[in-house]
Amino acid sequence: MNILYFLTYGYNLKTWYDSGQLTREIKHFEKLHEEDENLNFVIFSYGDETDSNYVDKDFIKVVPIYKYKKIYKWKFVNFINSFFYKKFLKTVHLENSEIIIQNQLLGCWIPILIRRKFNIPLIIRTGYDMYEFSIYENKSTIKKLLFKYLTFLGLRYSDIYTVTSNCDKQFLIKNFSNKFSSKIKIRPNWVNIQDIALDKLNYTKNSKKIVSVGRIEKQKNYELIIRALEKTDYELDIYGEGSLKHSLSQLAENLNVKVNFFGIVSNEELYIKLKGYRYYISSSIYEGNPKSVLEAMSAGCLVIASNIKNHLEFLTDQNSILFENNIKFLQDVLLSLEKNEENNVKLIINAQKTINEKYLLKKLVENELRDIKSLIT
Secondary structure: OEEEEEOOOOOOHHHHHHOOOHHHHHHHHHHHHHHOOOOEEEEEEOOOHHHHHHOOOOOEEEEEHHHHOOOOOOHHHHHHHHOOHHHHHHHHHOOOEEEEEEEOOOOOHHHHHHHHHHOOOEEEEOOOOHHHHHHHOOOOHHHHHHHHHHHHHHHHHOOEEEEOOHHHHHHHHHHOOHHHHHHEEEOOOOEOOOOOOOOOOOOOOEEEEEEEEOOOOHHHOHHHHHHHHOOOOOEEEEEEOOOOHHHHHHHHHHHOOOEEEOEOOOHHHHHHHHOOEEEEEEOOOOOOOOHHHHHHHHOOOEEEEEOOOOHHHOOOOOOOEEEOOOHHHHHHHHHHHHHOHHHHHHHHHHHHHHHHHHOEHHHHHHHHHHHHHHHHO
């Protein structure tokens, strides 16, 4: 069975490599193929001929679109050209294809056009809701309308539309129509751990360092963490890059808070590093289904997280410490951490049970195979 897999519009395998996500993403394909050896993937990327060098699997074929189609320096011209890719794709790569999967909403117009013309079932996978994020980020009215319309098209023309949380599903139903409810499937993010040994807090982990992972942007609310760390003896390690790095570095210096910026590391390296930390903080103002929090839980970190709706879908006071997004509340949590070691151990064990029960890659793949087979039988 051939599956046509479209990357997010404008993304390529180099993008995945540079962001540290390539190995993780390829594991997803490997697990699908492991469960069903008849599955073969044709990955369409927005890269040039060098993109083929990033994957060496006999069941994965990489088709870099800009190896065959000219890329222009004007983004708008490339966008317009993308509406005519279906003819090129048909002549080269649509033979014996049974399913199309679009990774993320952006770019879905291309597989939608293919689906409508050649009647190939379409699955759209989303990790977060672009329209809802545009509202949170106070994007221009035009951008909000464009994201809303793109979401409607995705819901209207896909056969299955997956989201990573029930919050996202309820948002779509509320803002579009309940008639789409049956095609919206919840497929959360995953952790690729075979057997999680129930861990406990141990003193080989650094008890005076706190780790946080994610883009250094307003959404992640790192400023709150830094201000809460003032007059404590904790220091903060951040893995990620973003536009606020310099201003946050200046803030930390002014408050005499030690903050270490480690940039982007591969997903495998990040997981190893997380296992060396005792405490993980997510202070996000809004989220999808954050992979780094799930990975921190599986790595035996005590998760301290903002009390927002998407966190509350998998975090409770039985497997984490939840805080209101204000400085005093978080500072009180931090100052009480070492006084509650016994309870902290219970939270970590429960967090790892949560991962084992709901968020392993094997469980996701089982559901995805069920989705695929439902469309071709």
